[in-house]
Amino acid sequence: MANPSMTHSFRDSPVLRPSGLIVLALVAALVAIMTMTGSRITLSLFAQAAIISIMALSVGFLARTADLISFGHAAPFGLGAYGTALIFRHGIPAELGILLVLLAVFALFFVMGLVVGKLNGIAFSMLTLALGQFFFVAVSKLRAITSGADGMNVSVPSSLFGLPGRTFQTPDGMLVIASVVLAALVIAIYLFEATRTGRLAMGVRENEERVLFLGYRTKLLKAAVLATSATIAGVSGVLFALYQGFVSPEIMHWSFSGNALIMAILGGSLAVWGPVAGALVFFFLREWLSDLTEHWHSVLGAILIAVTVAWPGGVTALAKVVRARLTGRKQGEAGK
Amino acid sequence: MSFLFRCEDIGKTYGGVVALKDVSIGLESGQVHGLIGPNGAGKSTFIDVVSGKTPGLGKVFFEDREITGIGPSAMRRMGISRSFQRTSIFPALTVRDQLELASHGAGGGHTGELVEMLGLGAVLETEAEEISYGQQRLVDLALALVGNPRVLLLDEPAAGLSSQESAAMAVHLEEIAERWNVAVLLVEHDMDVVFRVCKVLTVLASGRFLVQGAPADLRNNPAVIEAYFGSTA
Numbered sequence: 001m002a003n004p005s006m007t008h009s010f011r012d013s014p015v016l017r018p019s020g021l022i023v024l025a026l027v028a029a030l031v032a033i034m035t036m037t038g039s040r041i042t043l044s045l046f047a048q049a050a051i052i053s054i055m056a057l058s059v060g061f062l063a064r065t066a067d068l069i070s071f072g073h074a075a076p077f078g079l080g081a082y083g084t085a086l087i088f089r090h091g092i093p094a095e096l097g098i099l100l101v102l103l104a105v106f107a108l109f110f111v112m113g114l115v116v117g118k119l120n121g122i123a124f125s126m127l128t129l130a131l132g133q134f135f136f137v138a139v140s141k142l143r144a145i146t147s148g149a150d151g152m153n154v155s156v157p158s159s160l161f162g163l164p165g166r167t168f169q170t171p172d173g174m175l176v177i178a179s180v181v182l183a184a185l186v187i188a189i190y191l192f193e194a195t196r197t198g199r200l201a202m203g204v205r206e207n208e209e210r211v212l213f214l215g216y217r218t219k220l221l222k223a224a225v226l227a228t229s230a231t232i233a234g235v236s237g238v239l240f241a242l243y244q245g246f247v248s249p250e251i252m253h254w255s256f257s258g259n260a261l262i263m264a265i266l267g268g269s270l271a272v273w274g275p276v277a278g279a280l281v282f283f284f285l286r287e288w289l290s291d292l293t294e295h296w297h298s299v300l301g302a303i304l305i306a307v308t309v310a311w312p313g314g315v316t317a318l319a320k321v322v323r324a325r326l327t328g329r330k331q332g333e334a335g336k
Numbered sequence: 337m338s339f340l341f342r343c344e345d346i347g348k349t350y351g352g353v354v355a356l357k358d359v360s361i362g363l364e365s366g367q368v369h370g371l372i373g374p375n376g377a378g379k380s381t382f383i384d385v386v387s388g389k390t391p392g393l394g395k396v397f398f399e400d401r402e403i404t405g406i407g408p409s410a411m412r413r414m415g416i417s418r419s420f421q422r423t424s425i426f427p428a429l430t431v432r433d434q435l436e437l438a439s440h441g442a443g444g445g446h447t448g449e450l451v452e453m454l455g456l457g458a459v460l461e462t463e464a465e466e467i468s469y470g471q472q473r474l475v476d477l478a479l480a481l482v483g484n485p486r487v488l489l490l491d492e493p494a495a496g497l498s499s500q501e502s503a504a505m506a507v508h509l510e511e512i513a514e515r516w517n518v519a520v521l522l523v524e525h526d527m528d529v530v531f532r533v534c535k536v537l538t539v540l541a542s543g544r545f546l547v548q549g550a551p552a553d554l555r556n557n558p559a560v561i562e563a564y565f566g567s568t569a
Contacts, residue, residue: 211437
């Protein structure tokens, strides 16, 4: 008997199926319509939401791929943001500097992944919390480098990645840029999951012991997943710094990591896009509630608890249920 | 006698409790060697220590080269594989995906033949959590077999199977040893399977070596009966 094909191709990836391509086209059309018709405030909200969605995507990627929950992803976000501010301040070529910042984030978290590779569950989460707070305190105290609690202005150069520097600081410009980066990252993660390494990462998440007994070394892979996740958070931080034009230690506080984690949980991990959906729900719910009441924290908390109890799998689980029901209805209709 | 795979004075203590003490076993190519004993005899502990899952005492040799402590992934790449007492597969991956993973990890192998022999062709595209328990046990066995291992350490492959499924598993084990000339160490409670496929049996009791011999010789061995039933009466 001939060997059945045991190879994967990108064609297996959901993002390249017709339904995935239609969703991408719809999102692109939506962003285009918004930039043409949306008010400045609306566009700014969506631009910020897109940037924060990338942060949530990074936390969700780590949870989905390695089953690791990070309470410290504000650290790579902040390193990306502060790194951008510093390279602009010191006149380092912008594109090269941003690339070096992201490479440094990757390298730092790769080494960290090698060191903490055996930690899982609560131990890993607590360590990331501690590391996150370490960086928060570091940027707060290193006044000579970071200006401490006063924060730093980000002087965006006149031209960046072939675009006018202003583009990164206008709501419509950043909405398009952040949406493109977000879509590219979502597609890249989907494609990664269709590769052998992606399947291996899922295997490690599901049953690391068995993966070891299949002849693999898992330490490097886990470290690479952590580093990649941190680099995605770093990308989010770079965009944040470019758009806001200012960075301060608050962006590295643990509560920001907590928000990103809540977004990822709210979105769920059944699909790559889950954290993005969670971020959008969280972001706009927060904006809406803060307009309604000064006690919006309490209301938001209560809503999140209720949603999490009702749908533990988040938005993606809800979408799965809805799709199953729709599919069932169609099958039923077909049978009539 | 020269063994392909040899374990010397394997031991394990948990705190002050001796779970296994000075057990030595040698495996030959193409032969199924049974490791039996009552519950708590130390059979699974033996496989766990030898395979590197649990740290322990003693030495392990493969082709007369000491490989003690090289770790599970290095052992697998060397051609020494194992299965687990509790089904150890990847529930969310399709059968095809996990066999492909196993094949790549072990450096390729006769995946197609395995799929055919174990009758997994119909469930290749199904996620492992969706297939029957009996099929999951076969996937577990296939994961251990992919990549042409030369030594196979099987920890109760027939656990939880029906009598029909156990009989089929016994046929598979015989075929595996003979067709691919694999040295198999079989820990199993199902005596029908053990007596059908094993050429040699080692009996453990309370973590100690009790006796070794051909199944026919041990079937009515008073020491073995006493170990299992507490009395020869």
